[in-house]
Amino acid sequence: MRHISRIIIPISIALALVLLSGMVGFITTHAGAFSSLDQADPNAKQTEFDQMRILLSAAGSNTKDATASVNLPPPEKDPCLHCHIAGEDKNLWTPFIRWSIFSGVGLVFAYGFYRSASTWRTRLPWKPIPKRAAEWVDERYQVSEPLSKVLNKPVPKFALRWWYCLGGITAFLFLVQGVTGIMLSFYYKPTPEAAYASIQFIETQVRFGSAIRMIHHWGSNSMIVMCIAHMLRVFIMGAYKSPRELNWVSGVLLLGLTLAFGFTGYLLPWDQRAYWATTVGTEIAGSIPGIGNLALVFLRVGWDVGALTLSRFYSLHVLVIPLATVIFMFAHFMMVRRQGVARPV
Amino acid sequence: MAEISHSTEEDAIPFYPDHVRTEFRVTVGITIVIILLGVIGLFSPVGLGQPADPLDTPAHIKPEWYFLALYQLLKYIDKTVGATLPVIAIVLLALWPFLDRRPDAGRKAKQIRFIAVSIAVVVLIAMTIWGEIS
Numbered sequence: 001m002r003h004i005s006r007i008i009i010p011i012s013i014a015l016a017l018v019l020l021s022g023m024v025g026f027i028t029t030h031a032g033a034f035s036s037l038d039q040a041d042p043n044a045k046q047t048e049f050d051q052m053r054i055l056l057s058a059a060g061s062n063t064k065d066a067t068a069s070v071n072l073p074p075p076e077k078d079p080c081l082h083c084h085i086a087g088e089d090k091n092l093w094t095p096f097i098r099w100s101i102f103s104g105v106g107l108v109f110a111y112g113f114y115r116s117a118s119t120w121r122t123r124l125p126w127k128p129i130p131k132r133a134a135e136w137v138d139e140r141y142q143v144s145e146p147l148s149k150v151l152n153k154p155v156p157k158f159a160l161r162w163w164y165c166l167g168g169i170t171a172f173l174f175l176v177q178g179v180t181g182i183m184l185s186f187y188y189k190p191t192p193e194a195a196y197a198s199i200q201f202i203e204t205q206v207r208f209g210s211a212i213r214m215i216h217h218w219g220s221n222s223m224i225v226m227c228i229a230h231m232l233r234v235f236i237m238g239a240y241k242s243p244r245e246l247n248w249v250s251g252v253l254l255l256g257l258t259l260a261f262g263f264t265g266y267l268l269p270w271d272q273r274a275y276w277a278t279t280v281g282t283e284i285a286g287s288i289p290g291i292g293n294l295a296l297v298f299l300r301v302g303w304d305v306g307a308l309t310l311s312r313f314y315s316l317h318v319l320v321i322p323l324a325t326v327i328f329m330f331a332h333f334m335m336v337r338r339q340g341v342a343r344p345v
Numbered sequence: 346m347a348e349i350s351h352s353t354e355e356d357a358i359p360f361y362p363d364h365v366r367t368e369f370r371v372t373v374g375i376t377i378v379i380i381l382l383g384v385i386g387l388f389s390p391v392g393l394g395q396p397a398d399p400l401d402t403p404a405h406i407k408p409e410w411y412f413l414a415l416y417q418l419l420k421y422i423d424k425t426v427g428a429t430l431p432v433i434a435i436v437l438l439a440l441w442p443f444l445d446r447r448p449d450a451g452r453k454a455k456q457i458r459f460i461a462v463s464i465a466v467v468v469l470i471a472m473t474i475w476g477e478i479s
Contacts, residue, residue, distance in 0.1 A: 214386020
């Protein structure tokens with residue numbers, strides 16, 4: 001199986017690069033981020049530099065009224081400050097070639113530093129830096145023993161069928177949702193006035209914004225599907241039976257939290273579908289006998305779905321439910337590790 | 346009581362690196378699917394409906410698909426019952442291991458559970474589709 005890792009490693013490195021560059025693009029800029037620099041804003045506040053320029057030009061032309069603002073052409077501003085040397089011919093290839101050369105030379109230097117730093121001072125035979133770093137940490141904190149205990153736990157052969165990975169896929173999708181959700185929250189504004197427009201902004205202006213929203217959208221749906229599939233698998237195989245009752249209980253709670261994620265997240269775009277789905281959903285919660293009205297008021301913060309409902313749902317969606325999910329997931333995993341995978345009958 | 350099985354060397358593989366490698370491949374596969382989804386999203390975004398308007402109730406209100414079956418049920422039964430039923434069902438589901446305490450004797454119990462789950466899933470999917478088209 002060695003030959004497969006020769007394919008997998010380059011693939012995963014390429015994937016990591018694609019993901020990283022996409023994320024950096026998403027976080028840093030959006031289309032038109034520099035558009036204010038392209039045309040001069042006549043109402044822009046004058047800087048000291050501008051005033052000095054005006055004074056100098058006024059002095060040069062021998063005008064008496066030096067303080068009067070003179071209409072000068074706006075100073076040329078480079079939209080991409082780190083890409084070009086001022087005044088040079090600007091095209092795509094100039095910064096590309098420059099940064100390729102820089103990074104190539106940088107890589108050579110980095111490799112030289114890496115090789116020399118591995119033998120420096122100790123004069124011992126060459127050893128890779130990661131290994132040295134691991135030894136350095138282990139010397140101080142003795143992590144290798146408990147870590148090897150965790151890593152050497154054997155996995156039974158019956159647990160190598162595909163239906164045993166449904167829970168793991170759910171956990172991975174939770175991570176994906178966390179990352180894309182954090183990225184969306186950079187641009188999202190949880191108020192009725194701005195929510196809709198901010199999502200339009202994400203979809204049309206932000207780099208890869210629509211891709212990130214697509215992933216978050218379908219990730220949430222597939223997380224629910226995977227969660228239910230994992231639950232059905234456990235149920236059919238009878239893996240919930242003693243001594244794994246609490247594992248099942250925590251799993252049901254996690255399913256409830258996943259559904260709560262979906263329910264609260266659905267309101268956030270603040271379009272008609274979201275608004276009325278939430279109205280209906282909270283109405284159903286409101287018709288539970290006994291605690292109905294309490295549940296309704298807790299969810300809507302009042303009798304109607306409004307600005308406070310939106311900020312409450314946002315807070316639940318990005319703070320409360322993720323925290324609870326992480327806690328229960330940790331408990332879920334610890335219990336699985338402690339008891340091992342249930343042996344099917 | 347089902348024993349907690351601590352696997353021995355012969356019927357198990359090491360967690361690291363063998364199992365971790367398998368899991369890593371699964372992760373890479375899912376990541377490829379996710380990137381494909383993102384690429385599709387670049388060309389046809391999820392999109393938005395009309396902006397929310399509390400004064401204008403649309404003709405066909407529908408919740409998310411995972412609440413559609415319940416929503417469809419609520420059209421035909423009393424609202425109080427319909428709202429209480431899922432709560433009871435979830436509590437029952439969470440406490441199921443404490444109700445079903447007998448350890449499995451053979452494959453029979455597993456088959457019965459499989460049939461029960463299949464029926465429940467088919468009913469739920471049918472209700473969801475019904476809710477979607479109605």
